[in-house]
Amino acid sequence: xRGSGVxxxxxxxxxxxxxxxxxxxxxxxxxxxxxxxxxxFLTILSLIxxxxxxxxxxxxxxxxxxxxREAGLSKLFLPQPAKAGARAQFTWQPVSEIPKYxxxxxxxGTLKVTLIAVILAIxxxxxxxxxxSEFAYPWFREVIKPAIELxxxxxxxxxxxxxxxxxxxxxxxxxxxxxxxxxxxxxIGLSLAVIPIVYTVAEDAFxxxxxxxxxxxxxxxxxxxxxxWRVVLPAAMPGVLAACxxxxxxxxxxxxxxxxxxxxxxxxxxxxxxxxxxxxxxxAAELGEVVVGSPHYHVLFFIGAFLFxxxxxxxxxxxxWVGRLQKKLQGEV
Amino acid sequence: MNRTLQTLALGIIPLxxxxxxxxxGGESASNTITVKGSDTMVILGQRWAETYMGAHPGIxxxxxxxxxxxxxxxxxxxxxxxxxxxxxxxxxxxxxxxARRGKEVNEIPVALDGVAVYVHHSNPIPxxxxxxxxxxxxxxxxxxxxxxxxxxxxxxxSRENNSGTYVFFKEHVLANEDYARxxxxxxxxxxxxxxxxxxxxxxxxxxxxxxxxxxxxPVKKDANAEAVQPSLETVQNSRYPLxxxxxxxxxxxxxxxxxxxxxxxxxxxxQKICEAVGYYPLRAK
Numbered sequence: 001x002r003g004s005g006v007x008x009x010x011x012x013x014x015x016x017x018x019x020x021x022x023x024x025x026x027x028x029x030x031x032x033x034x035x036x037x038x039x040x041f042l043t044i045l046s047l048i049x050x051x052x053x054x055x056x057x058x059x060x061x062x063x064x065x066x067x068x069r070e071a072g073l074s075k076l077f078l079p080q081p082a083k084a085g086a087r088a089q090f091t092w093q094p095v096s097e098i099p100k101y102x103x104x105x106x107x108x109g110t111l112k113v114t115l116i117a118v119i120l121a122i123x124x125x126x127x128x129x130x131x132x133s134e135f136a137y138p139w140f141r142e143v144i145k146p147a148i149e150l151x152x153x154x155x156x157x158x159x160x161x162x163x164x165x166x167x168x169x170x171x172x173x174x175x176x177x178x179x180x181x182x183x184x185x186x187x188i189g190l191s192l193a194v195i196p197i198v199y200t201v202a203e204d205a206f207x208x209x210x211x212x213x214x215x216x217x218x219x220x221x222x223x224x225x226x227x228x229w230r231v232v233l234p235a236a237m238p239g240v241l242a243a244c245x246x247x248x249x250x251x252x253x254x255x256x257x258x259x260x261x262x263x264x265x266x267x268x269x270x271x272x273x274x275x276x277x278x279x280x281x282x283x284a285a286e287l288g289e290v291v292v293g294s295p296h297y298h299v300l301f302f303i304g305a306f307l308f309x310x311x312x313x314x315x316x317x318x319x320x321w322v323g324r325l326q327k328k329l330q331g332e333v
Numbered sequence: 334m335n336r337t338l339q340t341l342a343l344g345i346i347p348l349x350x351x352x353x354x355x356x357x358g359g360e361s362a363s364n365t366i367t368v369k370g371s372d373t374m375v376i377l378g379q380r381w382a383e384t385y386m387g388a389h390p391g392i393x394x395x396x397x398x399x400x401x402x403x404x405x406x407x408x409x410x411x412x413x414x415x416x417x418x419x420x421x422x423x424x425x426x427x428x429x430x431x432a433r434r435g436k437e438v439n440e441i442p443v444a445l446d447g448v449a450v451y452v453h454h455s456n457p458i459p460x461x462x463x464x465x466x467x468x469x470x471x472x473x474x475x476x477x478x479x480x481x482x483x484x485x486x487x488x489x490x491s492r493e494n495n496s497g498t499y500v501f502f503k504e505h506v507l508a509n510e511d512y513a514r515x516x517x518x519x520x521x522x523x524x525x526x527x528x529x530x531x532x533x534x535x536x537x538x539x540x541x542x543x544x545x546x547x548x549x550x551p552v553k554k555d556a557n558a559e560a561v562q563p564s565l566e567t568v569q570n571s572r573y574p575l576x577x578x579x580x581x582x583x584x585x586x587x588x589x590x591x592x593x594x595x596x597x598x599x600x601x602x603x604q605k606i607c608e609a610v611g612y613y614p615l616r617a618k
Contacts, residue, residue: 095494095503096511164524169531178486180532181517260524263517264493275517285493285520291399 054308057301070295071101076302079104092266092277094286094296101299103306105266109183109276113258116187116272117194117251122244124191125198133206134228145203152196160260163189168261175273181263183276189257198247205239206232238326245318249311255280279307365393366591370404370417373497374579377444377610378417381598384606392590408582409433414591416582419446419497436585442578443598445613447568448498448505449541449549450575451526453533458482460560462553463574466506469536472513477534489516490525490537498522502538505575540611541568569616579612 060067061076079088080100090104128148132141167188168180209232217227233240258264263275264285283300290297368378375398382394401418408416409429427438450461458481461469468474469487478484491512492499503509519525522539529537530546541549541563551560554574567573587595597603604614 091514093511093514095499097509165527165531172532178534179488179517181528259520264519265515265517267514275515277518285518286495290495 051305051308054301054305057298058305060295060298061302064298067295067298070099071299075101076103076299078102090268092282094299099296101295103279103303105268106277106279106282106303108268109262109266110252110278110280112272113183113187113190113262113276113278114248114251116183117190118244118248120187121191121194121247121251122198125195125243125247126202126240128195129199129202129206130228130233133203134224134232148196148199150196151192152200154192155256156193156254157256157260159189159192160257163257163261177273179263179273179275181261182274183262183272186258186262186276187272189261190251190254193254193257194247194251197250198243201243201246202236202240205236205243208239209235235329238322238329241325242318242322245314245322248318249314252314253280253307253311255284259284279303283307364391364590365395366415366594367413368394368396368415368417368581369399369407369413371401371419371497371579372398373419373446373501374398374417374444377579377607377612380606380610381603384602385594385597392594394594405582408438408584411584414583415587415595418580418582419501419577421578421580422582430584434584439583439586441581441583441595441599442615443581443595444579444604444607445568445576445615446501446579447541447563447573447576447613448502448538449544449563450552451529451537451539451544451547452550453529453535454546454548455533456482456548456550458550460551460553462556462558463506464555466552467508467510470502470507470512470516471510472515475515485534488532488535489513490528490535491516491518492522492525492539493518493520498539501577502575505577543611565613568613 061071061073062068079090080102081088090102091100092102092105093100128144132144136144163185164181168185171177171185171188172180213231213235214227217231218224222230258276258278259281262278262281264277264281265275266277266282267274283304286296287300290300368382375396378396382396386392386394396417401420404413404416404418405422405426407413409426411434422438422440430436430438450466452458456477458477461480465474465480469480470489470491474480475487476484477487491502503512517528519528522543525537525539526543526545526547529535537547549563551562552574553560558574559572561567561573563573563575568576581595581598583591583595586592599615607614
């Protein structure tokens with residue numbers, strides 16, 4: 001068809017429209033790429049703007065003398081006596097004659113509930129993903145994957161309300177805890193939000209393991225369980241770790257579930273059946289009514305910035321670790 | 334990370350909007366009425382303003398919160414026509430208004446508010462005195478048998494510290510002492526009612542309008558006083574100890590549009606709105 005002299009003249013005739021088409025194609029191309037570029041840029045820009053805004057509002061904790069007198073760094077992180085002569089304690093009590101802004105119980109509560117959620121969610125999610133990818137019949141896989149992913153679509157306030165109204169009562173009647181609302185109740189609710197994220201990412205990682213790995217393993221006489229556990233899981237490890245880091249980030253920033261289900265008492269204890277108060281719930285509960293420009297207001301923004309830094313550092317560490325593991329695995333293969 | 338940002342952004346947007354909405358206070362144009370003060374009353378004030386503006390086109394009623402103290406300060410320096418306060422004005426403050434504005438303070442009670450103490454409906458406790466409530470919420474008493482109930486740990490629920498009711502309870506029951514650290518706080522009165530209704534060892538507090546599915550305990554002012562159940566009647570005749578009046582304050586007799594607005598608030602139509610927002614109307618004269 002191409003290069004024959006007979007067809008050269010019709011081709012010449014068609015040059016104009018095809019050139020036009022090429023030109024409009026190029027314009028559409030350019031518009032599309034500009035749109036994509038600008039939306040990517042917009043995401044980064046809004047991220048930077050939000051960080052600048054939070055940072056600016058958090059800065060008086062370091063710079064303003066008035067804020068520092070009430071809530072300086074030493075007051076935020078070191079124990080303070082509630083009254084003159086009283087024992088120094090870590091207390092979060094911002095509305096008081098002597099406001100107390102210790103972040104230590106909030107940090108402990110945040111870590112406690114996040115840890116519980118992650119410990120509950122990761123084994124369930126990773127094993128479910130391994131099962132779906134390696135053992136489930138294709139039709140069953142078509143059902144279970146969207147079903148678990150649908151779990152992520154449930155608004156967290158609904159999960160929180162479920163924990164407050166139903167789950168807390170069940171757990172209390174089974175275990176006889178004094179406090180219905182506690183770190184475990186909130187952690188279980190939180191794990192419902194973490195499971196779909198870890199599951200989806202881990203499942204993708206398992207599916208991405210080359211079929212040749214499995215065939216090779218089976219050919220050498222391994223059972224399908226040995227193949228899944230000793231071949232597929234290690235090969236997908238970087239993806240699984242990335243899933244865990246994402247799950248941790250989701251858990252530490254989640255607000256509504258812990259606000260509803262944790263009881264929000266800022267206690268500093270190791271018991272998982274005590275009530276806890278997290279950073280995110282504190283911001284959500286207090287920012288709405290706080291006097292703009294007061295020390296309390298700036299401390300809440302400082303908490304926001306602190307939370308931002310924690311998640312950012314976790315993600316960064318996760319990336320670095322995943323990258324290292326990937327390199328190591330590729331080196332071995 | 335995105336989650337955190339979202340959370341923060343969601344918290345920030347209303348703040349920005351609130352900041353924009355405030356605008357310059359104290360416009361003295363004759364068809365604008367500025368109302369400023371108590372956060373407890375801000376929703377009530379806004380509902381009054383919306384309904385009044387709907388019925389009187391051309392009149393603009395501007396309601397802002399900030400706290401009773403902020404409202405009183407604005408009244409002193411002339412920044413507002415009407416000050417909303419959920420506590421009576423102190424004499425020193427009245428003197429300041431007189432000194433700065435040259436007019437006597439005019440106090441107008443506009444609504445009543447009662448705070449009920451909730452317990453589980455199976456809780457047999459006959460009453461609680463104010464001193465006992467203080468001990469429970471400050472953590473001095475932790476077992477129901479110390480206040481005349483069956484043995485068992487008390488699980489205490491409170492509002493979040495941004496709530497006006499939190500502050501009222503702290504001032505009137507706790508005598509400004511801090512709540513115990515073990516006190517669990519929940520977002521909103523409805524969440525407290527839900528939690529108390531599910532937990533037979535619990536105690537909480539909140540507006541009487543919400544009290545369904547739980548028992549409102551009669552409260553004694555002191556050991557020798559009678560135990561009073563909160564109700565429209567006992568709040569209106571102030572026998573119930575945890576009740577308070579909500580006030581409008583003006584410098585001198587109100588005049589012009591402010592006068593007709595206040596008259597409308599005190600009319601049966603204005604008083605009906607109190608109940609819709611969860612407060613009590615004043616006693617019918």
